[in-house]
Amino acid sequence: MAFEGLTARLQNxxxxxxxxxxxxxDDVGEAMREVRLALLEADVNFKxxxxxxxxxxxxxxxxxxxxxxxxxxxxxxxxxxxxTELMGGxxxxxxxxxxxxxxxLLAGLQGAGKTTLTGKxxxxxxxxxxxxxxxxxxxxxxxxxKQLQVLGEQIGAPVFELGTAVNPVEIAKQGLQLAKxxxxxxxxxxxxxxxxxxxxxxxxxxxxxxxxxxxxxLLVVDAMTGQEAVNVAQSFHExxxxxxxxxxxxxxxxxxxxxxxxxxxxxxxxxxxxTGEKIDQLEPFHPDRMASRILGMGDMLSLIEKAQxxxxxxxxxxxxxKMRTAEFTLEDFLDQMEQVRKMGPxxxxxxxxxxxxxxxxxxGFKVDEKQISRTEAIVKSMTGREKKxxxxxxxxxxxxxxxxxxxxxxxxxxxxxxxxxxxxxxKQFSGLMGPGGKGPKGGMKAMKNxxxxxxxxxxx
Amino acid sequence: MSFFKRLKESIASxxxxxxxxxxxxxxxxxxxxxxxxxELFTRRQKIDEVFFEELEEILIGADVGVxxxxxxxxxxxxxxxxxxxxxxxxxxxxxxxxxxxxLRGSGEDAxxxxxxxxxxxILFVGVNGVGKTTTIGKLAWRxxxxxxxxxxxxxxTFRAGAIEQLEAWGQRVGVDVIRQEAGSxxxxxxxxxxxxAKRRSxxxxxxxxxxxxxxxxxxxEELAKIHRVIQREIPxxxxxxxLVLDAATGQNALQQAKLxxxxxxxxxxxxxxxxxxxxxxxxxxxxxxxSLPVKFVGLxxxxxxxxxxxxxxxxxxxxxxxxxxxxxxxxxx
Numbered sequence: 001m002a003f004e005g006l007t008a009r010l011q012n013x014x015x016x017x018x019x020x021x022x023x024x025x026d027d028v029g030e031a032m033r034e035v036r037l038a039l040l041e042a043d044v045n046f047k048x049x050x051x052x053x054x055x056x057x058x059x060x061x062x063x064x065x066x067x068x069x070x071x072x073x074x075x076x077x078x079x080x081x082x083x084t085e086l087m088g089g090x091x092x093x094x095x096x097x098x099x100x101x102x103x104x105l106l107a108g109l110q111g112a113g114k115t116t117l118t119g120k121x122x123x124x125x126x127x128x129x130x131x132x133x134x135x136x137x138x139x140x141x142x143x144x145x146k147q148l149q150v151l152g153e154q155i156g157a158p159v160f161e162l163g164t165a166v167n168p169v170e171i172a173k174q175g176l177q178l179a180k181x182x183x184x185x186x187x188x189x190x191x192x193x194x195x196x197x198x199x200x201x202x203x204x205x206x207x208x209x210x211x212x213x214x215x216x217x218l219l220v221v222d223a224m225t226g227q228e229a230v231n232v233a234q235s236f237h238e239x240x241x242x243x244x245x246x247x248x249x250x251x252x253x254x255x256x257x258x259x260x261x262x263x264x265x266x267x268x269x270x271x272x273x274x275t276g277e278k279i280d281q282l283e284p285f286h287p288d289r290m291a292s293r294i295l296g297m298g299d300m301l302s303l304i305e306k307a308q309x310x311x312x313x314x315x316x317x318x319x320x321x322k323m324r325t326a327e328f329t330l331e332d333f334l335d336q337m338e339q340v341r342k343m344g345p346x347x348x349x350x351x352x353x354x355x356x357x358x359x360x361x362x363x364g365f366k367v368d369e370k371q372i373s374r375t376e377a378i379v380k381s382m383t384g385r386e387k388k389x390x391x392x393x394x395x396x397x398x399x400x401x402x403x404x405x406x407x408x409x410x411x412x413x414x415x416x417x418x419x420x421x422x423x424x425x426x427k428q429f430s431g432l433m434g435p436g437g438k439g440p441k442g443g444m445k446a447m448k449n450x451x452x453x454x455x456x457x458x459x460x
Numbered sequence: 461m462s463f464f465k466r467l468k469e470s471i472a473s474x475x476x477x478x479x480x481x482x483x484x485x486x487x488x489x490x491x492x493x494x495x496x497x498x499e500l501f502t503r504r505q506k507i508d509e510v511f512f513e514e515l516e517e518i519l520i521g522a523d524v525g526v527x528x529x530x531x532x533x534x535x536x537x538x539x540x541x542x543x544x545x546x547x548x549x550x551x552x553x554x555x556x557x558x559x560x561x562x563l564r565g566s567g568e569d570a571x572x573x574x575x576x577x578x579x580x581x582i583l584f585v586g587v588n589g590v591g592k593t594t595t596i597g598k599l600a601w602r603x604x605x606x607x608x609x610x611x612x613x614x615x616x617t618f619r620a621g622a623i624e625q626l627e628a629w630g631q632r633v634g635v636d637v638i639r640q641e642a643g644s645x646x647x648x649x650x651x652x653x654x655x656x657a658k659r660r661s662x663x664x665x666x667x668x669x670x671x672x673x674x675x676x677x678x679x680x681e682e683l684a685k686i687h688r689v690i691q692r693e694i695p696x697x698x699x700x701x702x703l704v705l706d707a708a709t710g711q712n713a714l715q716q717a718k719l720x721x722x723x724x725x726x727x728x729x730x731x732x733x734x735x736x737x738x739x740x741x742x743x744x745x746x747x748x749x750x751s752l753p754v755k756f757v758g759l760x761x762x763x764x765x766x767x768x769x770x771x772x773x774x775x776x777x778x779x780x781x782x783x784x785x786x787x788x789x790x791x792x793x
Contacts, residue, residue, distance in 0.1 A: 041526045043710030046517050110733060111589025111706060119620075140761075142597075142628030147621025150642075154620075195736045222589065226523040226710025226742065249588060252673040254712040277588075277618070 006255040007294055009038035010079075014295075017072035028060045028075065035079070043257030045230040048086070048264045056082050080291055086260055087287035092244060092269035095216040100185040101133070103176060103212050106246075107205055107236055108220035110193030113248035115144060117220050117274060118190040119151030120282040124272075125186050126155060127280075133184035135175035136161040137168040137208065138192040148190055154279060158184070168192070172208045189214070196235030209240050217242050218271065221258055223250045229258035230265045237266040244271040247285065251275045251348070259290070275348065330419060331387040334379040337372060377405035378415050390416055482773045485735045485759025496521075497555075501548045507540055511548060515555075522741035525711050528748035532558060562747050563754075563771040571768065572755065573699050573727065574664075579657050581665045581690055581697035585683060585724050586704035587716060588671030591732035591758060593622060595704055596666045597629030598766035599756070604633055608663040613653030614639035615646040615686065616670040626668055632763070646670065646682065647689045654693040667698070674719035684723045701726050702755060705742070707734040713742050717750050731769070732758035743774070 013034040017023065032053050039049045059078045068074045096102050104121070106114045115138065122132040134152050136159060138144035145161045152159035160175040172189050179187045191208065194201035209217065219242050221229060236242060245262050250273045263270055270285040322332055379387065381404030386393050393401070393416065395409075402409045496518045504511045512533055519529045532555075539545065539554050574580045582599075584592045593616065600610045612630055614637050616622035623639050630637040638653040650667060657665040669686060672679035690697050703726045705713050720726050731743060734757050743754055754769040 037526055040520055041711060043523075043712070046521050109708065109736075111591055113589055115621075116619075141594075141625070142632075143621040143624035145621075146624045147619070150620035195733070197736060222706070222708070224587070224706075224709050224712040226708060226713075227521050228523070228708040228710075228736065232708070232736075249673060251675075252587065252712065253675040253715055254710075257710060 005253070006038055006042040006257075009041070010035065010295060013038065014072065014076050014079075017075055018070075020072055023071040023075070025061050028057065031075065032057050032060075039257065039260070042255030042260075043226045043229075045227055045257070045261040045265070048230070048261045051264070052082060052086060076295065080295055083260070083291035083294060084288045086264055087285075087290055088263045088269040089287055091284055091286045092271050093284070094271060095243060097215045101176070101179045101187045102185065102216065103187045103189070103214040104216040104218060105189045105191065105205075105209060105212070105214040105240070106218050106220055107191055107240060107242075108193060109195060109222070109232060110141075112193065112220040112222045113274065114138075114193065114220045115147050115151070115190050117246055117248060117272075117282070118148060118188050119155065119157075120274060120279055121272070122152070122157045122186075122188055123155045123279050124282050126157065130186050131184045132157055132186040132188055133175065133179040133182065134159045135172060135187060135189045137171045137175075137189055139164040139166070139168055139171070140192045144190075144192070151279070158182070168204060169207045169211050172212050176212050187212075196232050196239075202235075202239050206239055216244060219245050219262075219266075219268070221245055221247055221262060223247045223256050223258055223273075224252060224254040225258045230261050233262040233266045233268075237268065242266055242268045244268050246270070246272045246274065248274040251281075263287075276345075329388050330379050330382065330390055331384070333419065334376065334387070337376060337379075341372065374405070374407060374411065375415055378402075378407055378412055381405040390419065478767060478770075479773060481759055481765065481767055482770075485757075485765065485767075486774070497552075501552045504548050507546060507548055507551060512537070519741065523710055523745065524741035525714070525745035525748070528562075528745045531748070532562075559744060560771060562744050563774060564747075575696065575699050579654075579662060579665055579694060579697070580699050581654070581657075581667065581694060583667045583669065583687065583690065583698040583701045583724065584704055584730075585669055585701060585720050585726065586671060587673050587706075588619075590671065590704045590706040590709075592616075592671065592704045593625050593629065593668055595702075595730050595732060595756070595758060595766060596626065596668050597633060598758070598763055600629065600635045600666055601633040601763050602766060603664050604635065609660070610635045610664045610666065611653065611657050611660065611662045612637045613649055613665060613667040615649050615653075615668045617642055617644050617646050617649065618670040622668075622670065647685045650686050650689050651693065654690060654697075658694075674716050680719065680723045683720075687724050700728060700755070702728050702730050703752070704730045704732060705746075707731050707742060707758075708736060709742060711745070713746060714749055717746060717752055721750075721752070726752060728753050728755040730754075730756045730758070730766075734758060735760045735765075 013031050017027065017031055020027065035056070036049055036053050039052065040046060044052075056075075056078055059082075060075050094102075094104070106118055106121075108114050118134055122134055125132045134148055134157055136145040136148045138148075145164065149159050149161070160171075160178055162171045162174065168191065175189065176187055178184075189208065189212065191205055192201070194205065196202065217240050219233060219236050221233065225232070233242075233245070245266070245268050247256075247259050247270055250256065250259075259270060259273075262268070270287070273283055273285045275281050275283055378401060381401045382393070386397060386401075393412075398409050398412045402412050405412075497515075500511070500514050500518060504514070515536075516529055516533055519532065520526060524532070535558060536551065536555065540551065543550075545551055545554075572580075572582070584596055586592050596612060600612060603610050612626060612635055614623040614626045616626070617640065620642070623637075623642060627637050627639070629635075638649065638656050640649050640652070646669060653665060653667065667686075667690070669683065670679075672683065674680065687698065687701070701724050703717060703720050705716065709716070717726065717729070729746065729752050731754055746752065747754070756766050757769050757774075759765045759767055
């Protein structure tokens with residue numbers, strides 16, 4: 001997932017700071033030089049990096065840090081807060097017009113993913129019981145209209161188009177008119193990709209803007225964009241007065257510097273992030289959670305939210321409690337494995353767990369969905385008592401379980417060993433999630449312990 | 461003779477039309493990147509830490525990438541010591557020359573590898589939205605202009621409207637497209653296309669594929685399969701596997717080059733959308749860290765805006781301002 005490389009580098013830097021009882025100004029300076037390089041390598045705009053480092057430094061050499069018993073932690077905490085701030089502080093929601101329909105204009109460079117996003121956004125709105133109308137105003141790219149029509153068909157949303165011979169401004173106007181007549185409460189206008197320096201096309205989108213007075217102007221930005229992201233955002237902002245940004249292709253292995261830069265430059269919040277090729281893979285963007293993911297502290301909140309969306313509430317609460325108190329049996333394990341699978345691709349879920357980014361980058365670590373089915377078979381071949389008390393599983397039981405599940409005794413052994421490891425790990429998480437141990441301290445501790453184990457494998 | 465003079469003379473032998481394409485396409489890149497370099501070299505009177513730091517920022521700002529920039533700056537430091545350079549203006553041609561060396565690489569041929577006795581198969585790969593289909597359309601036009609018979613394979617069966625997009629290009633340039641229904645197995649499309657290409661004995665087969673992020677294991681395996689199918693049908697094919705990169709991409713481009721290289725044996729790069737701003741850098745970064753040659757660059761939206769990459773043209777266009785500055789000093793015309 002995105003930011004992985006950045007996370008690994010930052011963890012290295014902070015690892016060096018953590019153990020220290022005292023931090024001199026030089027120590028902080030040294031760490032900040034490395035943070036600077038890490039951010040630059042991640043494509044964060046160099047101007048943004050400069051300001052960011054200056055801010056963190058100013059706070060980090062202050063009295064509070066020097067007096068603290070764990071100055072390293074305080075520095076990490078400062079970085080965490082500043083990162084959150086850099087990405088916009090709090091989550092920003094999609095605008096809603098007082099008098100429907102709400103008009104959303106999508107703009108961006110070629111290939112950023114506007115058309116796909118239009119479909120995804122419509123799908124998201126539908127799931128909130130809205131009735132979006134899609135307007136195909138990209139008359140330049142061959143088959144762009146067709147693409148939007150196919151997407152509209154997939155999700156059952158109407159698509160308005162006038163072919164490629166009509167001016168996009170006119171298309172947008174008529175689309176809006178149609179939405180009013182039909183009673184659609186959202187109008188999503190897909191526009192052609194354009195370079196921010198292409199004056200003719202920039203004027204065209206300005207004209208569309210003036211004709212429909214959008215309530216929301218979203219800039220679609222490819223998360224892999226380099227230093228250029230800032231120029232793009234700035235130019236579009238000057239022309240169109242953006243109200244928000246959407247990051248696409250965030251499921252790649254980009255270090256995602258664009259995410260950190262665009263907010264700083266335009267002041268526009270990142271409203272959504274697109275995390276996969278499927279039409280429902282669009283998520284609201286939470287700066288605080290993203291910051292903690294970047295720092296390798298995981299994102300249990302999103303994980304639990306995902307669980308809540310896919311699992312009934314009681315079970316989610318139970319799961320959270322069990323994960324927290326680490327009192328969970330193979331039976332729960334099986335039960336939850338099925339639930340977890342509903343939540344989405346495993347590797348994405350893993351990213352939300354503290355320290356998992358690092359684990360994933362260990363050589364030989366692979367998330368294998370088929371392995372889950374095998375694990376399931378093994379657990380299902382156990383008796384009720386065995387599931388509750390894995391300690392009683394002796395060799396002859398292992399042999400029976402292996403035969404019953406079509407695996408080998410070695411597979412069963414591995415699962416049991418991994419289950420033990422997992423329980424230990426959950427105990428460590430409890431320090432992070434329990435009321436007392438909240439904040440980076442607990443997380444860092446858990447991470448340190450986990451990393452100490454080196455080649456440990458995730459139980460699945 | 462000065463570096464820029466030599467460069468100019470070598471350019472003079474090339475056609476004006478191509479030079480102008482590069483110049484126009486890169487005008488924005490030039491303005492942002494070169495202006496800043498020139499400004500730095502004229503403003504600073506001394507070569508010191510602050511000077512190097514500013515130069516570092518400009519290069520990083522152009523997406524040259526931290527590693528490459530660090531190495532480059534280090535080399536410049538050595539040169540400064542060795543040649544006892546004090547004035548920034550003396551360092552300027554050295555910087556240009558170093559950049560050009562990096563762009564040129566080890567001098568492997570920039571042209572397309574072709575199959576002398578049969579069909580040349582070119583496979584296009586890349587992440588989503590970089591411009592693979594558009595590049596194929598433009599290249600088909602280019603090859604047709606050269607009098608070659610061309611066939612295109614609609615291997616992007618995933619993205620909505622992708623097949624139609626390639627077909628629209630086919631109509632525009634007068635080239636047939638081999639396709640199946642959306643959602644079908646792309647390897648099967650390739651199989652059909654190769655068979656058809658053989659039957660018609662065309663010169664070139666251009667294969668489109670769906671965009672995929674390089675960290676998606678299954679999708680990358682699919683690409684490996686496509687590669688195998690083509691190879692099985694025509695030994696030695698694909699003769700070129702071109703990774704299409706968006707010039708606005710940051711350091712992730714290196715990762716893309718690496719992972720696509722592993723799965724599909726990338727032989728060269730196509731750099732698209734180079735007509736935006738501040739975009740020379742990524743080419744230098746890729747050249748600095750990989751041995752992949754840049755084969756084509758996309759310099760605009762027109763059908764003839766795909767050009768063969770030429771390090772000399774590129775640097776000339778990029779540093780046109782600098783060269784002019786030096787000209788006026790040496791030859792008072």
